[in-house]
Amino acid sequence: MESTLAAPSQSHSSESPIVKATGLERVYGEGQAEVRALDGVDVTFEKGRFTSIMGPSGSGKSTLMHILAGLDKPTAGSVEIDGEEITGLDDGDLTELRRDKLGFVFQFFNLLPVLTAEENILLPLSIAKKKPDQEWVDQVIDRVGLGDRRDHRPSELSGGQQQRVAVARALVTKPAVLFADEPTGNLDSKASEDVLTLLRGAVDDVGQTVIMVTHEPDAAAHGDRLIALRDGKLVHDAPPVSADNVIELLKTLA
Amino acid sequence: MLSLTFKNLWARKWRSLMTAVAVIFGIALVAGTYILTDTTNQAFDQIFNESIAGTDVVVTAKSEVDQQDGSTPSFSAGVLKEVRQVEGVDLASGGIFSQGAILDKDGESTGGGFSPQFISSTQPEIFEAVTYPEGRKPTGPREATLDKAAADRAELEVGDTILLAKVGKAVPFKLVGLTELGGSSFGGTSVAQVILPVAQKITGNVNRFDQIAIAADSGVSPEELRDRVQEVVPDTLRVETAQENADRNASEIRDSLQFLTIALLAFAAIALFVGSFVIFNVFSITVAQRTREFGMLRTLGASRRQILVTVLIEGLIIGLVGSIIGLFVGYGLAAGLSAVLKAVGAELPANALQVLPRTIIVSLLIGVGVTVVSSLIPAVRSTRVPPIAALSETLVTGGKSRVVVRTVIAVLLAAIGLILIAMTLISGTDGGTGAAQIGGGAVCVLIAISIFAPKLVAPAASIIGAPLEKIGGLTGRLARENAQRNPSRTAVTAAALMIGLALIAFVTIFASGLSSSVNKVIDDQLPGEITLQGQGGVVPFPAGAVDAARNVEGVEAASGVRYVSVKADGKNASISSVDPADIVQVYTVEWKEGSNADLTGLTDREMVIGDGLADSIGVGIGDPVTLTSQDGREFRFTVKAIMKTDSISLAGEGIITQTSMARDFDQRLDAVGLVKLDPDADLDSTQTAIEDTLKKQDYPTVDVLNQGELKDQQKQTINGLLAMIYVLLALAVVVSLVGIVVTLILSIYERTRELGMLRAIGMSRRQVKRMVRYEAVITAVIGAITGLIVGVVFAFLIGIPLSGDGFELSYPIGTLIVILILTALAGVLAAIYPARKAAKLDVLEAVSYE
Ligand SMILES: Nc1ncnc2c1ncn2[C@@H]1O[C@H](COP(=O)(O)OP(=O)(O)O)[C@@H](O)[C@H]1O
């Protein structure tokens, strides 16, 4: 049924790519137990765009994101971030890369329970021993709408609030790319909407690049571009039209 | 359920093994102690049994008052004649076996440290237990043998010259043979053998014997002969069959070794007590981490009892494995301990290491018992997990209501502990019971403190963490927060360390107090500049040495001091005799009633008595006091004056004249010689002159020390003991460090996802490591500081009653600070493995970990 879908296009190549993956393969196990989680993926991501990655469970979404973010190494192929080849980097360089260029939002909120909301937001700067740009920090906190909750600990915040803190934490370093792995997977629809609006806003207002893995059509519809994976291969790449349209697409993939 | 337990243990085998370390050390010390003392006892049994070969009945003198050197009185040789008359005696022969000094031809001691040296007489062939692997038996007056082991140690051979000395000048002998006593090892002890009259002369026993060995006619049983001999000898003598004699000697040795056993077992108890904290902590954490699992088991229909049993069986297996490993380690430790004792000059005799069934049974019981008891509270807690816990995200923990219960228990325990300690100190109970009561009290107080400790963790961590936050920034902050996150976990970990450090602080303060008290005694009581001592300060020396020193140019006054243990109106006391002419110049007495004139004018059968002794037997000036000698004779003395006695009084608890000392108590040897120089004499050259004179006049066993050297020597003795205690306490400290390691590993495991997130947002491996390290340091320093405070307070409290006896505590601040720093470094060391583990966490696995 692949033929009915738009082929992976290079339609955005006119804009400058911030992430570029070529010939990505990721194989788990050997022989009988071999799993090709990624089976030859070429994809680029442009600055200032919000890309959603979709696909059935086990199609390789997380694997792709982990490899793009330097958290995992491909069996074959290469990844460039901001012009820098990252597949051969050692742990120290990858740490630097994460500090300087990447932001993360995970499904589980992953805040430090011992720190306040504001401290959690500033955590990446503290880790990197960078001085916070107070104006930007205030703006970020404002943006996530937690002004009055700055001094609360995560246990005193709702799930949606916690995830907004996590987004703020990812935004605070002005990363070249923000990776989000099912950021709304654990939230109700209202809280999901808040988080997605937040991400959308960051893209629109400050030109943040966002790459988000999701299996929720509503979430994917917030993006500028939707790519889909099946059995480790890129099978769809186009702007999303509507949530209904995305649901249709998923049906064809499953 | 049981197979689930095993699977759980296996799945967490490293953690379980580390938990086992908590008992391994303690059990190793228990087993090592038993193996060591059993081995020593067995060796002594063998020595005594070998040495009675050919003997049926033995006559020795009873000892009414035990002497410090353990010697027994000799008795008149006239008894032998009576014994020989007894019907059924085939052969009877007197012998000498007395402590003395064995030196090489240059006058250097051939023995080492605290091991005694003996001079013995040769025996008629049938009583002679020794064999001569080299050379032959001494027959002439200038011939001697030495036991082969001692000869090997001192590199002496047949044909060499040795010197023997006790009551007179050192006498040279030609080594004509080396001896062995069956296969027995003597440890560090050495025995030289000379013919009987020579042995009698050297040991000051002319016409006297230490023992008579008797062989029975055939057909006469030893028991029968013993009873017959008993009838003809005076009451002051003890007649035993040879076997009875060997058994009694062996059991006396056993009794005197009992002290070593108890001391070592006390350290084992400390290590196990600390270990129980570690076990408690590991089980508490594990149970908390498995809350969801227990909840799930409950939803599947598992009963509370089943949950309890699974946890307890885990404890039992860990305890069993730990005890078995501990037994093996203990076997090695026994060998190590005897090497340590050998190194400090107290080598014990040993043949093959003895592992008795008792050792195995006790070790296993204690190890399993400690583990199961320590895991009891966490196990009970595991049963409180409701089935709903299986479903909830957050862990269900104990409510607030138990805080009150805990506080009550803590206060009660602290009160009981303090009362126990106070009662023991006030009533002055000493010996084993006293120590046990103080120990029990201390245990109660320490547990009480550790129940309170969680409350202290937050503020303590903030204070200790502050400098770390300064230097470490965020990592310091997070480390501090992590330490505070689970206060009871940190508290128990720190409390384990606290116990070891409290004891270290305590003994450090005490040892330093002892050193300074000894220095004060030397400064206050000894106005002279030079002190004469027998070798190593333990062996008494001939009286002639002090006379020789007195005649050296530049010496103004000299007096020997002799000691004997007596009973004064039935109470054990150590009294001294001095030379009245010179004593007040070299020894400062603090008078309660009386004056120096009373001492210089002291006559026969008059005594100066110490105030402590006078009070306890209720006598004053002019009152009679009955002194009982070692051989049971009684003498009436009149109290002439009363002196103040400190706990370390050079004059003991009473002073009598040299004449009475020699005549009534048979003590003719000086233990110390006090020497005062002319005001214008040069210290160094006079000291050298005294040394030369003593050497020239054949008193090689006398050491000549100036006050500085004397203080150093005392300090060294104290520090030697302190070092040994440190080593034994180090076991407990190592156990508590293992506690830090395990707790950190468990906490890191719990925080896997958190660590992954930190790494994902840019934390470097180095920062992760630093964070873990700081957390360990904070925990260690909390333990160290509370430990040091507890140690100081205990030392202060126990020092109060002792201060009346002239014991002054001194607080070695510098040493305590060094201990604190070392503990912080130990924390860093404990963090190495957990930090590496945390840093190695795969970011990917950590963030996708559930
Ligand atoms: N650590 C791993 N070991 C073995 N197989 C794995 C591992 N991680 C993922 N896989 C397999 O790779 C495939 C892709 O996984 P993933 O990227 O997690 O899919 P998705 O996120 O799209 O659900 C799946 O078949 C999964 O079972």
Ligand SMILES: [Mg+2]
């Ligand atoms: Mg996934």
